[in-house]
Amino acid sequence: MKKSTQSIDVLCRLHTNLTDEDIEKIKEISQNLPLIADLNRANVFIDCPTNEGKHAIVVAEASPRTAKSVYKNPVVGKFAYEAFEPAVLFTLRTGKEMFLNRAITQEGKTVEQSVVPIKGNKNNIIGALIMEKDISEKLKHQDKLKALSEATGTLSEILIGLTENRPIIPEVIEESLFFIDQKSRLMYFNPSAINLVYEVCHAECKVGVPIDNYFPCLKDIIKSSEELLMKEVKILNKVFQVKKITLGHHPKANGTFIIFRDLTELREKERELVVKSVVIREIHHRVKNNLQTVASLLRLQMRRGVPEDSKIYFIESLNRILSIASVYEIILSNSNVDDVDIYQLIEKIGNMIVYAEEFENRNITIEYSGPKIKIKSNKAVSIALIINELIQNCVKHAFKGISKGYIKVNYEKIENELYVEVIDNGVGYSPSAKPSLGLDIVKMMVEHDLSGYFSIERAENGTIASVKFPLDRE
Structure with missing residues (x-):
């Protein structure tokens, strides 16, 4: 038992507030643990309260030779937590005995546990003597x-x-x-x-x-x-x-x-989620306001006069800014601060472009079709810019020399991919035409931001621009 008593001495001095006199008392009792274990056919331990008093630490143990041990590995030096061994902590706090209770061992087994207090010479509680039996049957x-x-x-x-x-x-x-x-x-x-x-x-x-x-x-x-x-x-x-x-x-x-x-922990987490949601909503609100402020400045500059050949670039920039702002407007109108309805987003952007003041003299109609699908806000920003560029491209180039134009935006979800098509009945796409900044933006955002695929081709009557990307890939 010499090695065992040395271990008790080290553990008690390191983790407890016991006096030298108390430690000697623990050592004295520990010498009888093997006999107690054999007599009761049970594992026996001595636990002492730690410095802070919230846990206990195992300072001595004995396994029975007359029965199978509950433990495979030694537990001396392990901490006993109240959640798993409430009877031990109760006895250490109150000095009351606890008999035939259930506890969870250091190795996750359920045992039948009896606990009695160990008192020092001043009648203070210095530890607990614990007996545990396997009750698997x-x-x-x-x-x-x-x-x-x-x-x-x-x-x-x-x-x-x-x-x-x-x-x-x-x-x-x-x-x-x-x-x-x-x-x-x-x-x-x-x-x-x-x-x-x-x-x-x-x-x-x-x-x-x-x-x-x-x-x-x-x-x-x-x-x-x-x-x-x-x-x-x-x-x-x-x-x-x-x-x-x-x-x-x-x-x-x-x-x-x-x-x-x-439910304390659960309610605290719910409160944290509410606070987080409010903060995110406030951030979205500020982003939307800042984008609308930039758009207002661009409009003001256009009203004060810009060269005619530069006006189209102002309009394109204005529409891109407002398309991104549309994402945040939709987010703020919904209860979920991270989901955006695709149909609502596409319709808002399409109507904004086609029925804008600068195109009021052109006879262009636009239609939308697709199921109710919600996507994360980070993807919605990319989709907003892509839809903006494709519809703007139609309005700008597809209907030159045509009195009446028609645009249709279709989208559908197949397995885990989203397919989007922007179709017009205009003059038709020419592969030999000079690449536009708008289509370069679309290609870059589809491939790099959405890990998808973009194609545009001439149809029998007009042009079909197609976008395909996975919904769950970040």
Whole structure:
């Protein structure tokens, strides 16, 4: 045991606030662990509270030679957390014994655990002596009984019938479970419930005590005539979902389950998401306003006069800016700050270009067809610019010498790809024509931003420009 006592000395001095006298007491008890383990056919440990008091650390252990060990690997030096071993932390805090509880081992196994406090010479709690037995066979039997937990009447009958011996409700469930009689007096509670009462009231949870002595906020919930009631309550800056299940008037099953579920972390994440959504929406709003400000400056410059041969470039730049602004307008009009309706976007851009003031004397109509599809805002900006350039290209070049023009924008989703076509009945595309800046922009954005494919070709009557790209690739 010399090596073992040295390990105790090192671990206690490194992780605990125990005095030299306390450490010697722990060493003395540790020498008897092998005999205790063999006699009880169980694994035995000594856990001591860590410096901050939130966890415990295993400082000594012994495996039985008379039975199969629960553990494959040594656990000395490992930390014991309250979520997995609530009985250990409860004993270290209160000095109360805990017998035949369920716990999760360092290796993820479920064991039956008994815990007694180790007291120093000044009657202070310096550690906990823990005994753990493998209950895998019992758990197999318990799994068969899980189906019964769906029927509250059957479950309560089993619970009430075994109250004087051992309850069979799983001890490792996360929720705090209380069972009360018609006068609100506690008849049963699991280890999680014990810890909750201690955390809220710094008191021991006792059978026969009215539950509203510990939780005054439950009075109205218990008095309610509803058999099944769920309500959120706030206790010590934590949010809990309280569920009340009142059982029928069966002779052996008459009472109420009160179940506490901690929703604090969930509500905090929801709050963070709301804040994030508000921030993103504000950013989109500012981007839209800035784009519209730039567009207004361009319009002002055009009204003050620009050379006629430069006017078309101002109009093209203005439409590109307004096409991007359209994305943010649509985002701000929807509840989801990251999704954009493709039909709404294409229609807004197409109408803006075709029915603009500078083209009011030209007889051009435009139609749209496609299913309701939403895309992410980053892709929507690229699509907005692509649609802008293709429609603008039609209006600018396709209908020279033609009295009446027609443009149709089609799109469809096939498997995970989006196909977009812009069709006109104009003079037709000429491959030998000088490449335009607009089509260069389309080609670059389709290939580089959307990882897609762009083609434009002369049709029997007019031109067909096609875009194809995957929807899920970033």
